[in-house]
Amino acid sequence: MRLGVLGCSAIARRRTLPAAAEIPELEITAVASRDAAKAAEFADRFGGTATTGYAALLDDPEVDAVYLSLPTALHHEWALRALRAGKHVLCEKPLTDRADRTRELTALARERNLVLRENFAFLHHPQHRTVADLVADGRIGALRTFTATFGIPPLPDSDIRYDAALGGGALLDVGVYPIRAAQLLLGPGLALSGAVLRVDERRGVDLAGHALLVSPDGVFADLEFGFQHGYRSRYGLWGATGALGLDRAFTPPAEHRPLLRVDEQDHAEEFVLAAAHQFRDSIAAFARAVLDRAPDEPAWLDAAEETARLVEQVRAAAVRVPA
Ligand SMILES: NC(=O)c1ccc[n+]([C@@H]2O[C@H](COP(=O)([O-])OP(=O)(O)OC[C@H]3O[C@@H](n4cnc5c(N)ncnc54)[C@H](OP(=O)(O)O)[C@@H]3O)[C@@H](O)[C@H]2O)c1
The missing domain is CATH 3.40.50.720 (NAD(P)-binding Rossmann-like Domain)
Known part of the structure; x- marks a missing residue:
């Protein structure tokens, strides 16, 4: 290619x-x-x-x-x-x-x-398949809540992310990760229940936010994001009998061996997963799709539309708080 x-x-x-x-x-x-x-x-x-x-x-x-x-x-x-x-x-x-x-x-x-x-x-890292398989196998019981966080420290003043005319703001830059992760783990058809954005009124961009979504089968998704924070990139799933947590969920370095932790009433277990170069694998998957015309292409387009729909709903519904 x-x-x-x-x-x-x-x-x-x-x-x-x-x-x-x-x-x-x-x-x-x-x-x-x-x-x-x-x-x-x-x-x-x-x-x-x-x-x-x-x-x-x-x-x-x-x-x-x-x-x-x-x-x-x-x-x-x-x-x-x-x-x-x-x-x-x-x-x-x-x-x-x-x-x-x-x-x-x-x-x-x-x-x-x-x-x-x-x-x-991040969608190309196999750690999410391991998580989904554990949940599907009933390891934490019926799923009740998904919580995802992606936040980074403040950026240099000239960064494109602070420029409203260039599409800046935390929702579009980092908020899309927890949203896409909720789609990945809870499936399509998520509905927005509420949202809040902290807005820098001088620059006209949001610096942080929370969104609460609900899946069609009633699982809550509590999403948080921003660039006013110590670096944090993780998600957790909480079910009827246990909870599962994955750190460095969105941006693990290529050599990082992810740590997945399962907590049950009287028992905790940690899994050290295989490292993966998700950035290379994303580009390689694109090249393969171009060369082979992969049959799953419509699913990628559907997911992009769903992310955009949810971003728009958060933007429309959010209670705005000044920074
Ligand atoms: N997938 C990921 O992990 C990841 C990580 C970081 C960023 N991103 C995304 O990548 C995109 C770029 O982010 P970045 O941090 O790499 O940005 P950046 O360093 O500021 O680069 C943006 C580039 O856009 C071009 N450009 C055209 N018009 C511009 C304008 N009016 N002002 C500034 N630049 C302009 C410039 O290229 P020329 O000067 O060469 O024309 C500039 O180098 C964003 O959409 C961001 O969300 C993705």
Whole structure:
């Protein structure tokens, strides 16, 4: 798969492109930046032809698929242009900043039979399959509550996440992780019961939030997120006979061996799980989907639509508290 890189972002430099170099069926053939020197530096380091401006990359016949890691508010425009140009798209999370924009992209991908994935790397870590299997085997009894937390410390003042016009805010940046994890572990059809957002009124972005969802079979999902916190990335499931907790749930380093803990009335057990390079595996899964046209593609599009719907409901319903 010949990959074009749209935007020389921090995440592309730090994670995506080093991980892409480990995937034999993938070659970087073009790199685009608004800045010629940045594109040249990326091309030197990671391969491909340097291009100034994003539009030219979409006309390049040597590009089969695009990796898009622009600020969130620009995802819609550039993913749309890439799909219209016949390119498959791996877009950084969240796919867009609004549910109607997400649905426009997913509809186009379905219509043109193109692969469109949101790069939620955590979905590719096998630790969540282990959790789901333990719950399905009845290890904690009937499931009552899912609790998920993703929070990071404050960012530099100039960060794109503090810019409302670029799609900033904690809900879109970190809140989408607990939402997507609830979808993964509780299934589709989650309904919003309530939400609160702490808002920086000067910048016009939310800095933290909580959302309470309910699954169709009555399991509560209590989700918390923000960038005003000590780093925390975990979830837990609480059932009729026990509870289960997973730390480093969303961003475990490639060498990290996850610790899964099960607590029952008179007994606790810890499982040390296998390490996995979820970032590489997300990109590799995208490349395989492009090359093989994987049959599960509609499920990825459905899940992206569901995340966008829930984000929009949180935004619409949230009680706002000043920061
Ligand atoms: N999956 C993950 O684990 C993960 C982790 C971090 C971030 N992300 C996502 O990746 C995306 C980028 O995040 P990041 O932290 O890498 O951001 P970043 O370093 O600020 O990069 C954004 C890039 O977008 C381009 N850009 C175009 N218009 C811009 C504008 N008006 N202002 C600033 N940049 C502009 C720039 O590339 P050029 O200058 O080269 O044109 C810039 O390097 C976000 O959607 C974020 O949610 C995902």
